[in-house]
Amino acid sequence: MPRKIPLELWLGTALFGTIALLVVTAGWLFPDGGESMDLSARLLLPWKSWAHPLGTDPLGRDVLARVVVGGQISLTVGVLSVLGAVVLGTLVGLVAGYYRGFWEMFLMRCVDVQLALPFILIAITFISILGGGLDHIIFFMIISQWVQYARLVRGQVLGLRDREFVQAAHAIGVSDWSIIWRHMLPHLLGPLVVLMTLNVANNILLESSLTFLGLGVDPMTPSWGGMLADGRTYLQTAWWVSVFPGVAIMCCVLGLNLLGDWLRDKIDPTSVH
Numbered sequence: 001m002p003r004k005i006p007l008e009l010w011l012g013t014a015l016f017g018t019i020a021l022l023v024v025t026a027g028w029l030f031p032d033g034g035e036s037m038d039l040s041a042r043l044l045l046p047w048k049s050w051a052h053p054l055g056t057d058p059l060g061r062d063v064l065a066r067v068v069v070g071g072q073i074s075l076t077v078g079v080l081s082v083l084g085a086v087v088l089g090t091l092v093g094l095v096a097g098y099y100r101g102f103w104e105m106f107l108m109r110c111v112d113v114q115l116a117l118p119f120i121l122i123a124i125t126f127i128s129i130l131g132g133g134l135d136h137i138i139f140f141m142i143i144s145q146w147v148q149y150a151r152l153v154r155g156q157v158l159g160l161r162d163r164e165f166v167q168a169a170h171a172i173g174v175s176d177w178s179i180i181w182r183h184m185l186p187h188l189l190g191p192l193v194v195l196m197t198l199n200v201a202n203n204i205l206l207e208s209s210l211t212f213l214g215l216g217v218d219p220m221t222p223s224w225g226g227m228l229a230d231g232r233t234y235l236q237t238a239w240w241v242s243v244f245p246g247v248a249i250m251c252c253v254l255g256l257n258l259l260g261d262w263l264r265d266k267i268d269p270t271s272v273h
Contacts, residue, residue: 008258008262011258012259012261013259016252019251023038026069031224033069034062034065034222035061036062037061038061042059043057046063052064054067055238055241057231059228066222066245068243068247070223073217074207076134076138078201081141084139084146085142085149086196090149090150090153092186094180095107096150096157097156098161098176108154111150115147115215123140123210123215124215127210134217134218137207137216141203148199152191156187156191160183161184165183166179166184188250198257200256208249226254227245228245
């Protein structure tokens, strides 16, 4: 009998895959980038016109085009910030867990200090000094989130460094970095992939929240958080301006969380399949 596809995998792939496909093809679907204005079609209701299936905003711009194009910003922030954080955090965790002693004490105290600082206070301070913008948001998220990966990797390495295959590699003269990269790192990929999947979803929400508060990307650049902020004054008269970007955020985050849950169940040896 064919194996039944888990609901988490099926639904997560459908939700996130659909949004990712639309975002990747946004330049072909909407060459104008969602910036074309038609003042004669301001606040057009959804499903009233084939040209604007999700309606238009107060400037007559197509909501569907802006939702799809805005997804490029949100997904770019989510993916790049997680990749940067996992590289930095993994390096710190590997060094702290393998070498112990001074390096472990110093690096883990840096982690403790980072965790003690409230996220929103750091965000306001950081962006007030350096200003908003896509690059600054990505850099800030990397700096604020690498500690999660450092703690995870350090804990995994502490459990691996006394295993037989590591001791055998030491006995035959294999260098420390060769042991770390060739023997330890492959055992860390499973937990890292699960955490990365969940954090991409979390960072999409953070970017949207910061942009909604005016601390994110340029307000003139289409993004899901920016669209939510622009449409909040029209909730009673033009609900679709805010609702559809919110639905896009919900579907993307839900899809990634479902995929992360499925990966966790697949990789965790103690789970029951």
